[in-house]
Amino acid sequence: xxxxxxxxxxxxxxxxxxxxxxxxxxxxxxxxxxxxxxxxxxxxxxxxxxxxxxxxxxxxxxxxxxxxxxxxxxxxxxxxxxxxxxxxxxxxxxxxxxxxxxxxxxxxxxxxxxxxxxxxxxxxxxxxxxxxxxxxxxxxxxxxxxxxxxxxxxxxxxxxxxxxxxxxxxxxxxxxxxxxxxxxxxxxxxxxxxxxxxxxxxxxxxxxxxxxxxxxxxxxxxxxxxxxxxxxxxxxxxxxxxxxxxxxxxxxxxxxxxxxxxxxxxxxxxxxxxxxxxxxxxxxxxxxxxxxxxxxxxxxxxxxxxxxxxxxxxxxxxxxxxxxxxxxxxxxxxxxxxxxxxxxxxxxxxxxxxxxxxxxxxxxxxxxxxxxxxxxxxxxxxxxxxxxxxxxxxxxxxxxxxxxxxxxxxxxxxxxxxxxxxxxxxxxxxxxxxxxxxxxxxxxxxxxxxxxxxxxxxxxxxxxxxxxxxxxxxxxxxxxxxxxxxxxxxxxxxxxxxxxxxxxxxxxxxxxxxxxxxxxxxxxxxxxxxxxxxxxxxxxxxxxxxxxxxxxxxxxxxxxxxxxxxxxx
Numbered sequence: 001x002x003x004x005x006x007x008x009x010x011x012x013x014x015x016x017x018x019x020x021x022x023x024x025x026x027x028x029x030x031x032x033x034x035x036x037x038x039x040x041x042x043x044x045x046x047x048x049x050x051x052x053x054x055x056x057x058x059x060x061x062x063x064x065x066x067x068x069x070x071x072x073x074x075x076x077x078x079x080x081x082x083x084x085x086x087x088x089x090x091x092x093x094x095x096x097x098x099x100x101x102x103x104x105x106x107x108x109x110x111x112x113x114x115x116x117x118x119x120x121x122x123x124x125x126x127x128x129x130x131x132x133x134x135x136x137x138x139x140x141x142x143x144x145x146x147x148x149x150x151x152x153x154x155x156x157x158x159x160x161x162x163x164x165x166x167x168x169x170x171x172x173x174x175x176x177x178x179x180x181x182x183x184x185x186x187x188x189x190x191x192x193x194x195x196x197x198x199x200x201x202x203x204x205x206x207x208x209x210x211x212x213x214x215x216x217x218x219x220x221x222x223x224x225x226x227x228x229x230x231x232x233x234x235x236x237x238x239x240x241x242x243x244x245x246x247x248x249x250x251x252x253x254x255x256x257x258x259x260x261x262x263x264x265x266x267x268x269x270x271x272x273x274x275x276x277x278x279x280x281x282x283x284x285x286x287x288x289x290x291x292x293x294x295x296x297x298x299x300x301x302x303x304x305x306x307x308x309x310x311x312x313x314x315x316x317x318x319x320x321x322x323x324x325x326x327x328x329x330x331x332x333x334x335x336x337x338x339x340x341x342x343x344x345x346x347x348x349x350x351x352x353x354x355x356x357x358x359x360x361x362x363x364x365x366x367x368x369x370x371x372x373x374x375x376x377x378x379x380x381x382x383x384x385x386x387x388x389x390x391x392x393x394x395x396x397x398x399x400x401x402x403x404x405x406x407x408x409x410x411x412x413x414x415x416x417x418x419x420x421x422x423x424x425x426x427x428x429x430x431x432x433x434x435x436x437x438x439x440x441x442x443x444x445x446x447x448x449x450x451x452x453x454x455x456x457x458x459x460x461x462x463x464x465x466x467x468x469x470x471x472x473x474x475x476x477x478x479x480x481x482x483x484x485x486x487x488x489x490x491x492x493x494x495x496x497x498x499x500x501x502x503x504x505x506x507x508x509x510x511x512x513x514x515x516x517x518x519x520x521x522x523x524x525x526x527x528x529x530x531x532x533x534x535x536x537x538x539x540x541x542x543x544x545x546x547x548x549x550x551x552x553x554x555x556x557x558x559x560x561x562x563x564x565x566x567x568x569x
Contacts, residue, residue, distance in 0.1 A: 001077040002050055003084075003093060004029070005065060006057040006294065007036040014072035021048045022075055029054070041104070041290030042097050050078070053097055056294050058355040058416050058467050059423075066092075067420045088426025094279060095218075095428065098140075099468075102475040107297045114296075139271045140215060144223065146268060147212060150261060203253065206230070208265060210237055211272060242280050246273030298354030298416055298467075299324050301474040306350070306487050314347070314376065323372045325350035325414075329488055331397060332408045332496055332567055333540055334532050344397035344532060346407055347380075348491060349373050354416035356464055365413070366460065370445040373409045373458050381455075397532070402518055403539060405453035405530030410495050411460045416467035423468075430472035435487060437494050438462035451527025452503055452542040459502075461495055496567045504545055507565040508557060509538040517559060540565070 002022050012035065016023055025045050029037045042053040055065075065071045066089060074084045077093065084090045108114060179186035210232035216223045217234040232240075240246040250270045291297060303309075308327040315323040331346040351369045380398040383389045399406050417436075422429045438461075447456035473483060508529070510517035514537070518529070530540045541562075554562045 001093075002045075002048070002052045002075055003071075003077055004037055004052065004054045004075065005060055005071050006040050006054055007038065008057060008060060008071050009035040011072055014070070015075065018072050019075045021050075022052075025052060039290050039292050040100065040294040042100075043290055053093065054290070055093075055096065056100075056354065056467075058418055061356075061418055062420065066423050067418075089423075091426060092423065092428050099430075099471050099475055103301065103471055104291050104297060106474060107300050110300060139268065139275055143208075143211065143215070143268055143272060146265060147208075147223065150265075204262060204265060204269070207232070207249075207269060210234075211269065214238065241273065241276045244277050247277060295354050298470070299352050301354075301470045302350070302352040302414060302465075305470060305473050306484055306491075311347070314379070321368065321371060321375065323349060323376070324352050326376070327488070328396070329410075329492055331532070332410060332492065332499065333530060344407070345395045346397070346410060347376050348410045348412070348488070349376055350412045350414055352414045352416075354467060356415045356417045366443050369411060369413060369460055370458050373411050374455075377406070377409055377455055399455075400531045401534075402515065402531050403453070403522075403526075403529045405527065405540075406455040406457075407530065407532075408452065408495075408499065409458060410491070411458055412463060412491055412495075413460055414463045414465055416470060417464035418467050422466050428468055429466060430468045432466060433469045433483070433487065434464075434466040435490055436464045438464070442498060448527055450544045450547055452499075452544075453530040453540075454527035457527075459495075459498065461491070461498060463491075493569050496569055500566045502545060503542045504548055505565045505567060506541040506543075506553070507538045507563045508541050509561045509563075511559050511561065514539070520559070521557070 002019065002025070004022075004026065010026070012023075015026065025048060026037070029039070037054055040054050040056050042051060045052050059066060060071065061067050065074060066084075069083055074082055076082060077084060077090055079085075082090070084093065173190075177190055212223045213231050214234040214237040218238075237246075240249070247270060250266065250273060254266065303325050306327065307325045311326045311328065314326050326347055326349055328345050329348050331344040334344045349369075349372050351365065351372065353365070377398055380393065380396060383393055384399055397407055398409075417434075419434070422434065440462075442462065443460045445456060445458040445460075446454075448454055451457055514531075518539070521529075525541065528541055528543065530542075531538075532540060550562075550564070
């Protein structure tokens with residue numbers, strides 16, 4: 001197998017020296033004369049009679065592939081001296097190919113009219129090649145399809161196999177067991193049952209469901225089993241693969257099956273163990289799938305993880321820009337009562353990129369994200385200004401009529417990332433999100449200084465998330481409620497901590513009429529005050545830290561009670 005990396009600027013002399021056969025293939029993959037490959041995926045190349053795998057560029061970090069290798073040095077995985085093999089990282093490469101295939105397949109299913117995945121690559125899942133050259137992934141998908149299409153057969157074999165197992169064999173009972181005689185009538189305290197003959201049909205079904213369980217645990221395929229068979233544990237299946245026992249077992253029962261379905265199942269299981277054993281011995285399968293613009297696939301991964309499809313109509317803005325992620329959650333500024341679940345809501349707006357750039361978020365990416373937020377604000381204000389449509393906003397609250405203050409609009413940017421902790425010692429971490437907040441000063445957009453409750457005041461929170469976790473969640477967890485809610489809560493709480501760290505908040509309760517109070521102080525405090533509901537008796541005030549003296553502030557508002565406060569989680 002050959003391994004390349006998306007958009008990596010290869011040293012062609014080093015690449016030529018490391019693997020001269022890959023040079024023609026590499027040149028075919030390039031575009032615009034550069035040294036980078038503009039796609040992600042894997043395919044079989046007949047010219048070199050080997051498979052080629054193109055990993056996303058996120059796997060180059062800390063200056064090297066997987067954080068430690070020069071990409072030119074790990075091109076040929078069949079080379080015994082390849083450091084990936086000596087360090088055990090070759091198994092990671094194969095598992096990644098399986099995960100990425102499923103991610104691209106799910107993306108294509110969710111977006112059937114996309115232009116980045118060619119239709120024939122998804123439709124031709126099962127190879128048209130002869131059995132000996134089918135890929136391991138072909139075999140896995142064939143096993144999954146066999147399970148789906150033959151449910152009734154498995155149930156029938158289970159029922160037939162258990163029929164008569166507990167019937168009494170009266171001949172053996174009478175000849176082997178001494179009865180108790182009562183009034184001349186024999187009574188038997190124990191019985192001899194009919195012997196159960198060896199049922200090879202059940203043996204192969206048990207092995208089949210054991211393999212499915214192994215695939216479910218190892219690759220997170222969504223496989224359900226409702227038949228009551230005691231199966232072989234996944235770690236025992238893995239041991240059978242490592243030792244070659246799987247193919248030996250299947251060869252020993254090769255001629256025990258007569259129905260077409262069970263013969264087909266035997267062939268599939270043999271193909272599975274044969275290819276899995278060859279993989280364990282560094283004979284890699286031939287995979288084929290390729291996708292352009294993998295960043296678009298990653299956006300969909302993040303959207304499944306944190307977003308809401310019900311708000312997808314809001315993503316397309318009138319100015320032609322498209323928001324990556326949007327969902328509704330509690331406002332940062334509200335009077336939520338946790339027992340009553342009351343409070344206003346706001347849209348959380350996010351952008352994503354599946355790799356972490358060396359530079360901070362800036363330029364076009366930053367401008368686009370602030371524009372996304374402004375567009376959503378304007379959309380809701382247009383509805384707010386229309387008396388006939390205002391009720392459709394429900395609990396969404398973007399502007400307060402009384403103070404003309406604007407609610408805080410949450411913004412975040414999330415980048416896929418892989419660190420040395422996510423891939424180390426030949427193992428990959430697919431289970432932990434490792435969501436890390438960028439502790440640098442967050443980018444800001446302001447029009448008027450020190451006016452938090454102005455519509456143009458926006459702060460962007462930036463995060464890195466474990467790319468492997470996002471990949472596995474997209475493939476196996478899908479719409480996992482726990483992960484979604486915990487990550488959303490993390491975003492909200494971090495934003496609250498950020499604003500509490502940058503601003504001093506006060507709850508100001510007028511002693512007289514609240515409308516008259518706002519009218520008197522409007523010009524002085526416009527953009528610095530916000531009422532979180534029409535029924536609230538107090539008004540939120542916010543000032544950048546170090547810009548307000550509390551005693552002086554209170555003296556300037558003799559007609560109100562001033563309390564220090566903070567945004568609450």
